[in-house]
Amino acid sequence: MRLLLYTRPDCELCDAVAAIARSLGAEIEPVDITEDIGLLERYGTRIPVLRDPDSGRELDFPIDHAKLAAWLDEPS
Numbered sequence: 001m002r003l004l005l006y007t008r009p010d011c012e013l014c015d016a017v018a019a020i021a022r023s024l025g026a027e028i029e030p031v032d033i034t035e036d037i038g039l040l041e042r043y044g045t046r047i048p049v050l051r052d053p054d055s056g057r058e059l060d061f062p063i064d065h066a067k068l069a070a071w072l073d074e075p076s
Helices: 012-023 037-043 065-073
Strands: 002-007 027-032 049-051 058-060
Touching (some): 002 012, 012 065, 058 065
Parallel strands (some): 002 027
């Protein structure tokens, strides 16, 4: 599964979420919100946020292994 990870430079929480997602078999595509004012306004206080680009579902921080695994198992 490919997931978008809304992030910003030097976001250690985002790196941790990416590592958890990869450990569960997800392919992560980082999206730097600082390069788009619309994304910055939408996600600025919410990052890290994972998004399934196929279904549009999003998972906000706090994200741990169990929470992400359950989210990935939910039907789209």
